[in-house]
Amino acid sequence: xxxxxxxxxxxxxxxxxxxxxxxxxxxxxxxxxxxxxxxxxxxxxxxxxxxxxxxxxxxxxxxxxxxxxxxxxxxxxxxxxxxxxxxxxxxxxxxxxxxxxxxxxxxxxxxxxx
Amino acid sequence: xxxxxxxxxxxxxxxxxxxxxxxxxxxxxxxxxxxxxxxxxxxxxxxxxxxxxxxxxxxxxxxxxxxxxxxxxxxxxxxxxxxxxxxxxxxxxxxxxxxxxxxxxxxxxxxxx
Numbered sequence: 373x374x375x376x377x378x379x380x381x382x383x384x385x386x387x388x389x390x391x392x393x394x395x396x397x398x399x400x401x402x403x404x405x406x407x408x409x410x411x412x413x414x415x416x417x418x419x420x421x422x423x424x425x426x427x428x429x430x431x432x433x434x435x436x437x438x439x440x441x442x443x444x445x446x447x448x449x450x451x452x453x454x455x456x457x458x459x460x461x462x463x464x465x466x467x468x469x470x471x472x473x474x475x476x477x478x479x480x481x482x483x484x485x486x
Numbered sequence: 487x488x489x490x491x492x493x494x495x496x497x498x499x500x501x502x503x504x505x506x507x508x509x510x511x512x513x514x515x516x517x518x519x520x521x522x523x524x525x526x527x528x529x530x531x532x533x534x535x536x537x538x539x540x541x542x543x544x545x546x547x548x549x550x551x552x553x554x555x556x557x558x559x560x561x562x563x564x565x566x567x568x569x570x571x572x573x574x575x576x577x578x579x580x581x582x583x584x585x586x587x588x589x590x591x592x593x594x595x596x597x598x599x
Contacts, residue, residue: 405586405587414578415531415587417586463530463531473518473585474521477530477532479529
């Protein structure tokens with residue numbers, strides 16, 4: 373069974389540029405999460421979806437960050453006008469409701485904002 | 487909100503000796519699941535252990551942990567550390583099924599020959 377896949381694996385931007393991250397969850401998983409992991413810190417939840425619906429986006433900096441999951445499968449996280457403080461690894465995870473709630477993580481996208 | 491505390495940033499241990507990583511938590515909700523994740527260099531976090539039952543020992547790959555709600559703890563232990571155990575270890579909790587995880591800051595384990 374394929375795991376969670378993410379692309380790109382790396383991104384380098386200048387401040388003010390936009391970037392999008394893409395995530396393909398494990399097949400059949402209805403819940404998808406985006407986490408931000410700054411260097412030397414644990415992952416911090418940004419937003420999560422159940423199917424196509426946003427369940428919690430309270431930690432998403434809404435003025436510059438947006439996330440969608442239009443068909444309840446793949447998801448895109450976008451940063452408009454990136455800042456140096458956005459430098460981090462962005463992790464996507466998925467889980468299946470109704471069974472164990474274990475989240476399985478993708479390899480992440482490492483973002484460097486210069 | 488919830489919080490997870492891992493008191494050691496770095497643990498160094500000699501191969502073959504026991505290792506223990508501390509994890510305590512605070513929550514105002516009926517938290518139902520606790521996890522240990524391991525993250526190898528340049529890889530994604532992988533689930534190592536999961537528990538939702540008070541006072542029940544959970545084991546996997548030589549590691550074990552017991553959830554103690556009376557002391558709000560979920561410490562991770564291994565009786566004999568291996569070189570391949572060198573990694574970052576995160577303790578995490580989930581308030582409910584299929585909700586976001588709250589992670590601790592992580593403990594880096596370095597195992598030396």
